[in-house]
Amino acid sequence: MANGQWYPPEWPERIRALAAGTLPPVTPRRAATVMLLRDTDQGPVVHMLRRRASMAFAGGAYAYPGGGVDPRDDDRQVRWAGPSLAAWADRLGVDEPAAQAIVCAAVRETFEEAGVLLAGPTEDTVVGDTTGEDWERDRAALAGHQLSFAEFLDRRGLVLRSDLLGAWARWITPEFETRRYDTFFFVAVLPEGQRARNVSTEADRTVWTRPADAAAGDDKGELLMMPPTISTLRTLETYPAAADALAAAPGRDMTPVLAEARLVDGVVELVWPGHEEFTKRVTADAAEGPAA
Numbered sequence: 001m002a003n004g005q006w007y008p009p010e011w012p013e014r015i016r017a018l019a020a021g022t023l024p025p026v027t028p029r030r031a032a033t034v035m036l037l038r039d040t041d042q043g044p045v046v047h048m049l050r051r052r053a054s055m056a057f058a059g060g061a062y063a064y065p066g067g068g069v070d071p072r073d074d075d076r077q078v079r080w081a082g083p084s085l086a087a088w089a090d091r092l093g094v095d096e097p098a099a100q101a102i103v104c105a106a107v108r109e110t111f112e113e114a115g116v117l118l119a120g121p122t123e124d125t126v127v128g129d130t131t132g133e134d135w136e137r138d139r140a141a142l143a144g145h146q147l148s149f150a151e152f153l154d155r156r157g158l159v160l161r162s163d164l165l166g167a168w169a170r171w172i173t174p175e176f177e178t179r180r181y182d183t184f185f186f187v188a189v190l191p192e193g194q195r196a197r198n199v200s201t202e203a204d205r206t207v208w209t210r211p212a213d214a215a216a217g218d219d220k221g222e223l224l225m226m227p228p229t230i231s232t233l234r235t236l237e238t239y240p241a242a243a244d245a246l247a248a249a250p251g252r253d254m255t256p257v258l259a260e261a262r263l264v265d266g267v268v269e270l271v272w273p274g275h276e277e278f279t280k281r282v283t284a285d286a287a288e289g290p291a292a
Helices: 011-020 085-092 096-114 133-143 149-156 211-219 227-236 242-251
Strands: 029-038 045-051 066-068 159-161 165-172 181-189 203-209 260-264 267-271 280-282
Touching: 011 260, 011 267, 011 280, 029 096, 029 227, 029 242, 045 096, 045 211, 066 096, 085 096, 085 165, 096 133, 096 149, 096 159, 096 165, 096 181, 133 149, 165 227, 165 242, 181 227, 181 242, 203 211, 211 227
Parallel strands: 029 181
Antiparallel strands: 029 045, 029 066, 045 203, 165 181, 260 267, 267 280
8 A cells, every 4th residue: 555545466466467468357347436425514525434354345445335236227217307317328428228227326325335315205305314224124125135226216106316416437447457347436415314324234434524634544544545536535625515516517527547557668557547646666576656
């Protein structure tokens, strides 16, 4: 780890294998994650969770609620409010079934991992407190794959509020990783009456933190984060209110960010285009810090 950034020791060997053509890239799985914001006297804060150290992917790293797309997230049309599937498909750069699956995954995972639900009984309302025993049973059933999100919405008579989400960024796990994700980052504002809580089995801690404070923790090496997390945190720092960030989402560039790995004169070079601060160069025997 350098400056808090996540650089596993096995990366150089994998990058060399990729450059040599002996490591076929794994197809990335689509995923969604949500930067959930709420306002405070000190400005907006974002909800983050710390992944358990035992997790195979990014163990110990701070991240946002999120996870992979469930194959059932696009198996049938869900009750929908906000921009059309065609509009979401255009915004996300995918077809309509994939757009539904990605947006459903964002809303579902936020409920599964934070207990916050971006849905309501009508197209212009949102549910209130979701902490009762009946809500918890449904949340656990979703997390355990015993209930699809479409079935959950139908059972509750709820409409998915896609207008409460804003697409923010898209990052793809480097080609040399064994677990790869094509992750769509969204921003959302905590609905009135709801509260986030640590209900994820994958996290051992949750915090509400100012984006600037979390970024400072990464800079000091006090918090462990992956490049997409620290990058998106920094883009949130300038907004004076949570609603301002949500309003800015339509103008965000959704071009996928994919790390490029090269082998130059025996030195492994890892670069995230447009994000030079994460450049990593590793010699045959030792790792250097992120290049200036």
